[in-house]
Amino acid sequence: MRNDKFLSPSASRTQEIGCEIGKSLRGGEIIFLSGILGAGKTVLVRGIAKSLGIRSKVPSPTFNIFRVYDCVLPKSKRKGKFYHFDCYRLKKYTELRNLGWEEILADSNAITVLEWPECISDRDVIKTPDKKIIAAGIKLENNKRVVNITVLKR
Ligand SMILES: Nc1ncnc2c1ncn2[C@@H]1O[C@H](COP(=O)(O)OP(=O)(O)OP(=O)(O)O)[C@@H](O)[C@H]1O
Ligand SMILES: [Mg+2]
Structure with a gap:
Protein backbone atom coordinates (compact mmCIF):
# COMPACT_ATOMS: atom_id res chain seq x y z
CA MET A 1 0.00 0.00 0.00
CA ARG A 2 1.32 3.41 -0.97
CA ASN A 3 -0.08 6.90 -0.79
CA ASP A 4 -3.14 6.99 -2.96
CA LYS A 5 -6.29 8.93 -3.75
CA PHE A 6 -9.54 7.45 -5.02
CA LEU A 7 -12.73 9.12 -6.15
CA SER A 8 -15.88 7.20 -5.28
CA PRO A 9 -19.31 8.01 -6.70
CA SER A 10 -21.13 5.20 -4.85
CA ALA A 11 -21.14 3.05 -1.73
CA SER A 12 -20.35 -0.04 -3.80
CA ARG A 13 -17.29 1.69 -5.28
CA THR A 14 -16.14 2.69 -1.79
CA GLN A 15 -16.45 -0.93 -0.76
CA GLU A 16 -14.32 -1.96 -3.74
CA ILE A 17 -11.70 0.59 -2.74
CA GLY A 18 -11.73 -1.03 0.70
CA CYS A 19 -11.09 -4.38 -1.01
CA GLU A 20 -8.13 -2.89 -2.87
CA ILE A 21 -6.68 -1.57 0.37
CA GLY A 22 -7.29 -4.87 2.12
CA LYS A 23 -5.54 -6.94 -0.56
CA SER A 24 -2.29 -5.10 0.07
CA LEU A 25 -2.18 -5.85 3.81
CA ARG A 26 0.26 -8.32 5.37
CA GLY A 27 -0.77 -8.28 9.01
CA GLY A 28 0.46 -5.85 11.64
CA GLU A 29 -1.05 -2.76 10.03
CA ILE A 30 -3.00 -0.13 11.91
CA ILE A 31 -5.34 2.02 9.85
CA PHE A 32 -6.60 5.30 11.31
CA LEU A 33 -9.75 6.08 9.36
CA SER A 34 -11.22 9.55 9.63
CA GLY A 35 -14.19 11.32 8.08
CA ILE A 36 -17.41 12.96 9.24
CA LEU A 37 -20.59 11.10 10.24
CA GLY A 38 -21.90 9.16 7.27
CA ALA A 39 -18.74 9.70 5.20
CA GLY A 40 -18.59 6.00 4.38
CA LYS A 41 -15.96 4.73 6.82
CA THR A 42 -17.87 1.59 7.75
CA VAL A 43 -18.64 0.95 4.07
CA LYS A 81 -7.45 -11.37 13.26
CA PHE A 82 -9.24 -8.31 12.03
CA TYR A 83 -10.14 -5.67 14.61
CA HIS A 84 -12.70 -2.98 13.78
CA PHE A 85 -12.88 -0.14 16.29
CA ASP A 86 -15.28 2.78 16.43
CA CYS A 87 -13.73 5.27 18.85
CA TYR A 88 -16.66 7.70 18.65
CA ARG A 89 -17.56 7.13 22.29
CA LEU A 90 -13.99 7.08 23.61
CA LYS A 91 -12.17 10.09 25.00
CA LYS A 92 -8.85 8.88 26.38
CA TYR A 93 -6.20 6.37 25.42
CA THR A 94 -6.63 4.56 28.77
CA GLU A 95 -10.11 3.51 27.62
CA LEU A 96 -8.58 1.94 24.52
CA ARG A 97 -5.91 0.29 26.64
CA ASN A 98 -8.57 -1.17 28.95
CA LEU A 99 -10.12 -2.86 25.92
CA GLY A 100 -6.90 -4.82 25.36
CA TRP A 101 -5.18 -2.50 22.91
CA GLU A 102 -1.65 -3.49 23.96
CA GLU A 103 -2.35 -7.18 23.34
CA ILE A 104 -3.74 -6.33 19.93
CA LEU A 105 -0.60 -4.32 19.14
CA ALA A 106 1.55 -7.27 20.12
CA ASP A 107 -0.11 -9.52 17.54
CA SER A 108 1.75 -9.27 14.24
CA ASN A 109 -1.06 -11.22 12.54
CA ALA A 110 -3.65 -8.62 13.46
CA ILE A 111 -4.98 -5.94 11.15
CA THR A 112 -6.71 -3.09 12.96
CA VAL A 113 -8.92 -0.30 11.69
CA LEU A 114 -10.04 2.56 13.92
CA GLU A 115 -12.91 4.79 12.93
CA TRP A 116 -12.96 8.14 14.73
CA PRO A 117 -9.36 8.06 16.02
CA GLU A 118 -9.63 11.84 16.50
CA CYS A 119 -12.03 11.28 19.43
CA ILE A 120 -9.11 10.03 21.52
CA SER A 121 -7.72 13.36 22.64
CA ASP A 122 -4.38 11.98 23.81
CA ARG A 123 -3.94 9.60 20.84
CA ASP A 124 -0.36 10.85 20.46
CA VAL A 125 0.54 8.60 23.41
CA ILE A 126 -0.53 5.52 21.45
CA LYS A 127 2.75 3.72 20.93
CA THR A 128 2.88 1.56 17.86
CA PRO A 129 6.40 0.13 17.54
CA ASP A 130 6.96 -2.16 14.55
CA LYS A 131 3.57 -1.31 13.13
CA LYS A 132 2.80 -0.02 9.71
CA ILE A 133 0.53 2.96 10.22
CA ILE A 134 -1.85 4.01 7.49
CA ALA A 135 -3.93 7.17 7.70
CA ALA A 136 -7.06 6.95 5.60
CA GLY A 137 -9.55 9.77 5.25
CA ILE A 138 -12.86 10.09 3.46
CA LYS A 139 -14.07 13.52 2.39
CA LEU A 140 -17.33 14.51 0.75
CA GLU A 141 -17.06 16.45 -2.47
CA ASN A 142 -20.40 17.29 -4.06
CA ASN A 143 -22.15 13.90 -3.96
CA LYS A 144 -18.94 11.93 -4.24
CA ARG A 145 -16.41 10.69 -1.76
CA VAL A 146 -12.68 11.17 -1.96
CA VAL A 147 -10.66 8.50 -0.19
CA ASN A 148 -7.10 9.48 0.71
CA ILE A 149 -4.50 6.98 1.84
CA THR A 150 -1.26 8.08 3.47
CA VAL A 151 1.33 5.63 4.72
CA LEU A 152 2.79 7.27 7.81
CA LYS A 153 5.19 4.61 9.04
CA ARG A 154 6.55 1.46 7.52
N1 LIG B 1 -19.62 7.16 -2.39
C1 LIG B 1 -20.08 6.65 -1.23
N2 LIG B 1 -19.24 5.98 -0.43
C2 LIG B 1 -19.66 5.47 0.76
N3 LIG B 1 -20.92 5.59 1.22
C3 LIG B 1 -21.81 6.24 0.45
C4 LIG B 1 -21.43 6.79 -0.81
N4 LIG B 1 -22.52 7.40 -1.33
C5 LIG B 1 -23.51 7.22 -0.47
N5 LIG B 1 -23.11 6.52 0.61
C6 LIG B 1 -23.96 6.17 1.78
O1 LIG B 1 -23.44 6.86 2.91
C7 LIG B 1 -23.59 6.06 4.07
C8 LIG B 1 -22.23 5.85 4.74
O2 LIG B 1 -22.44 5.20 5.95
P1 LIG B 1 -21.28 4.65 6.88
O3 LIG B 1 -21.95 3.97 8.01
O4 LIG B 1 -20.29 3.88 6.10
O5 LIG B 1 -20.61 6.01 7.37
P2 LIG B 1 -19.53 6.18 8.52
O6 LIG B 1 -18.51 7.13 8.00
O7 LIG B 1 -19.07 4.88 9.01
O8 LIG B 1 -20.39 6.93 9.64
P3 LIG B 1 -20.21 6.95 11.24
O9 LIG B 1 -19.30 8.12 11.54
O10 LIG B 1 -21.58 7.17 11.77
O11 LIG B 1 -19.61 5.65 11.67
C9 LIG B 1 -24.21 4.75 3.65
O12 LIG B 1 -25.60 4.83 3.85
C10 LIG B 1 -23.90 4.69 2.15
O13 LIG B 1 -24.84 3.95 1.42
MG1 LIG C 1 -18.99 3.97 10.85
Whole structure:
Protein backbone atom coordinates (compact mmCIF):
# COMPACT_ATOMS: atom_id res chain seq x y z
CA MET A 1 0.00 0.00 0.00
CA ARG A 2 1.32 3.41 -0.97
CA ASN A 3 -0.08 6.90 -0.79
CA ASP A 4 -3.14 6.99 -2.96
CA LYS A 5 -6.29 8.93 -3.75
CA PHE A 6 -9.54 7.45 -5.02
CA LEU A 7 -12.73 9.12 -6.15
CA SER A 8 -15.88 7.20 -5.28
CA PRO A 9 -19.31 8.01 -6.70
CA SER A 10 -21.13 5.20 -4.85
CA ALA A 11 -21.14 3.05 -1.73
CA SER A 12 -20.35 -0.04 -3.80
CA ARG A 13 -17.29 1.69 -5.28
CA THR A 14 -16.14 2.69 -1.79
CA GLN A 15 -16.45 -0.93 -0.76
CA GLU A 16 -14.32 -1.96 -3.74
CA ILE A 17 -11.70 0.59 -2.74
CA GLY A 18 -11.73 -1.03 0.70
CA CYS A 19 -11.09 -4.38 -1.01
CA GLU A 20 -8.13 -2.89 -2.87
CA ILE A 21 -6.68 -1.57 0.37
CA GLY A 22 -7.29 -4.87 2.12
CA LYS A 23 -5.54 -6.94 -0.56
CA SER A 24 -2.29 -5.10 0.07
CA LEU A 25 -2.18 -5.85 3.81
CA ARG A 26 0.26 -8.32 5.37
CA GLY A 27 -0.77 -8.28 9.01
CA GLY A 28 0.46 -5.85 11.64
CA GLU A 29 -1.05 -2.76 10.03
CA ILE A 30 -3.00 -0.13 11.91
CA ILE A 31 -5.34 2.02 9.85
CA PHE A 32 -6.60 5.30 11.31
CA LEU A 33 -9.75 6.08 9.36
CA SER A 34 -11.22 9.55 9.63
CA GLY A 35 -14.19 11.32 8.08
CA ILE A 36 -17.41 12.96 9.24
CA LEU A 37 -20.59 11.10 10.24
CA GLY A 38 -21.90 9.16 7.27
CA ALA A 39 -18.74 9.70 5.20
CA GLY A 40 -18.59 6.00 4.38
CA LYS A 41 -15.96 4.73 6.82
CA THR A 42 -17.87 1.59 7.75
CA VAL A 43 -18.64 0.95 4.07
CA LEU A 44 -14.88 1.06 3.36
CA VAL A 45 -14.21 -1.26 6.32
CA ARG A 46 -16.70 -3.78 4.89
CA GLY A 47 -14.60 -3.88 1.73
CA ILE A 48 -11.42 -4.43 3.71
CA ALA A 49 -13.14 -7.21 5.66
CA LYS A 50 -14.30 -8.87 2.44
CA SER A 51 -10.76 -8.95 1.05
CA LEU A 52 -9.63 -10.62 4.30
CA GLY A 53 -12.05 -13.48 3.68
CA ILE A 54 -14.59 -12.35 6.27
CA ARG A 55 -18.02 -13.48 5.13
CA SER A 56 -20.09 -12.49 8.14
CA LYS A 57 -21.86 -9.16 8.39
CA VAL A 58 -19.71 -6.26 9.56
CA PRO A 59 -21.99 -4.02 11.61
CA SER A 60 -20.88 -0.65 12.88
CA PRO A 61 -19.34 -1.25 16.33
CA THR A 62 -20.60 2.06 17.72
CA PHE A 63 -21.96 0.56 20.93
CA ASN A 64 -19.51 -2.33 21.39
CA ILE A 65 -16.55 -0.05 20.53
CA PHE A 66 -14.87 -2.92 18.72
CA ARG A 67 -15.46 -6.23 17.01
CA VAL A 68 -12.95 -8.90 16.16
CA TYR A 69 -13.10 -11.36 13.28
CA ASP A 70 -11.01 -14.33 12.20
CA CYS A 71 -9.46 -13.50 8.86
CA VAL A 72 -6.98 -14.66 6.24
CA LEU A 73 -4.02 -12.35 5.66
CA PRO A 74 -4.13 -11.69 1.89
CA LYS A 75 -0.39 -11.69 1.19
CA SER A 76 0.64 -14.79 3.13
CA LYS A 77 -2.70 -16.65 3.40
CA ARG A 78 -1.91 -17.10 7.07
CA LYS A 79 -4.68 -16.90 9.63
CA GLY A 80 -5.05 -13.63 11.43
CA LYS A 81 -7.45 -11.37 13.26
CA PHE A 82 -9.24 -8.31 12.03
CA TYR A 83 -10.14 -5.67 14.61
CA HIS A 84 -12.70 -2.98 13.78
CA PHE A 85 -12.88 -0.14 16.29
CA ASP A 86 -15.28 2.78 16.43
CA CYS A 87 -13.73 5.27 18.85
CA TYR A 88 -16.66 7.70 18.65
CA ARG A 89 -17.56 7.13 22.29
CA LEU A 90 -13.99 7.08 23.61
CA LYS A 91 -12.17 10.09 25.00
CA LYS A 92 -8.85 8.88 26.38
CA TYR A 93 -6.20 6.37 25.42
CA THR A 94 -6.63 4.56 28.77
CA GLU A 95 -10.11 3.51 27.62
CA LEU A 96 -8.58 1.94 24.52
CA ARG A 97 -5.91 0.29 26.64
CA ASN A 98 -8.57 -1.17 28.95
CA LEU A 99 -10.12 -2.86 25.92
CA GLY A 100 -6.90 -4.82 25.36
CA TRP A 101 -5.18 -2.50 22.91
CA GLU A 102 -1.65 -3.49 23.96
CA GLU A 103 -2.35 -7.18 23.34
CA ILE A 104 -3.74 -6.33 19.93
CA LEU A 105 -0.60 -4.32 19.14
CA ALA A 106 1.55 -7.27 20.12
CA ASP A 107 -0.11 -9.52 17.54
CA SER A 108 1.75 -9.27 14.24
CA ASN A 109 -1.06 -11.22 12.54
CA ALA A 110 -3.65 -8.62 13.46
CA ILE A 111 -4.98 -5.94 11.15
CA THR A 112 -6.71 -3.09 12.96
CA VAL A 113 -8.92 -0.30 11.69
CA LEU A 114 -10.04 2.56 13.92
CA GLU A 115 -12.91 4.79 12.93
CA TRP A 116 -12.96 8.14 14.73
CA PRO A 117 -9.36 8.06 16.02
CA GLU A 118 -9.63 11.84 16.50
CA CYS A 119 -12.03 11.28 19.43
CA ILE A 120 -9.11 10.03 21.52
CA SER A 121 -7.72 13.36 22.64
CA ASP A 122 -4.38 11.98 23.81
CA ARG A 123 -3.94 9.60 20.84
CA ASP A 124 -0.36 10.85 20.46
CA VAL A 125 0.54 8.60 23.41
CA ILE A 126 -0.53 5.52 21.45
CA LYS A 127 2.75 3.72 20.93
CA THR A 128 2.88 1.56 17.86
CA PRO A 129 6.40 0.13 17.54
CA ASP A 130 6.96 -2.16 14.55
CA LYS A 131 3.57 -1.31 13.13
CA LYS A 132 2.80 -0.02 9.71
CA ILE A 133 0.53 2.96 10.22
CA ILE A 134 -1.85 4.01 7.49
CA ALA A 135 -3.93 7.17 7.70
CA ALA A 136 -7.06 6.95 5.60
CA GLY A 137 -9.55 9.77 5.25
CA ILE A 138 -12.86 10.09 3.46
CA LYS A 139 -14.07 13.52 2.39
CA LEU A 140 -17.33 14.51 0.75
CA GLU A 141 -17.06 16.45 -2.47
CA ASN A 142 -20.40 17.29 -4.06
CA ASN A 143 -22.15 13.90 -3.96
CA LYS A 144 -18.94 11.93 -4.24
CA ARG A 145 -16.41 10.69 -1.76
CA VAL A 146 -12.68 11.17 -1.96
CA VAL A 147 -10.66 8.50 -0.19
CA ASN A 148 -7.10 9.48 0.71
CA ILE A 149 -4.50 6.98 1.84
CA THR A 150 -1.26 8.08 3.47
CA VAL A 151 1.33 5.63 4.72
CA LEU A 152 2.79 7.27 7.81
CA LYS A 153 5.19 4.61 9.04
CA ARG A 154 6.55 1.46 7.52
N1 LIG B 1 -19.62 7.16 -2.39
C1 LIG B 1 -20.08 6.65 -1.23
N2 LIG B 1 -19.24 5.98 -0.43
C2 LIG B 1 -19.66 5.47 0.76
N3 LIG B 1 -20.92 5.59 1.22
C3 LIG B 1 -21.81 6.24 0.45
C4 LIG B 1 -21.43 6.79 -0.81
N4 LIG B 1 -22.52 7.40 -1.33
C5 LIG B 1 -23.51 7.22 -0.47
N5 LIG B 1 -23.11 6.52 0.61
C6 LIG B 1 -23.96 6.17 1.78
O1 LIG B 1 -23.44 6.86 2.91
C7 LIG B 1 -23.59 6.06 4.07
C8 LIG B 1 -22.23 5.85 4.74
O2 LIG B 1 -22.44 5.20 5.95
P1 LIG B 1 -21.28 4.65 6.88
O3 LIG B 1 -21.95 3.97 8.01
O4 LIG B 1 -20.29 3.88 6.10
O5 LIG B 1 -20.61 6.01 7.37
P2 LIG B 1 -19.53 6.18 8.52
O6 LIG B 1 -18.51 7.13 8.00
O7 LIG B 1 -19.07 4.88 9.01
O8 LIG B 1 -20.39 6.93 9.64
P3 LIG B 1 -20.21 6.95 11.24
O9 LIG B 1 -19.30 8.12 11.54
O10 LIG B 1 -21.58 7.17 11.77
O11 LIG B 1 -19.61 5.65 11.67
C9 LIG B 1 -24.21 4.75 3.65
O12 LIG B 1 -25.60 4.83 3.85
C10 LIG B 1 -23.90 4.69 2.15
O13 LIG B 1 -24.84 3.95 1.42
MG1 LIG C 1 -18.99 3.97 10.85
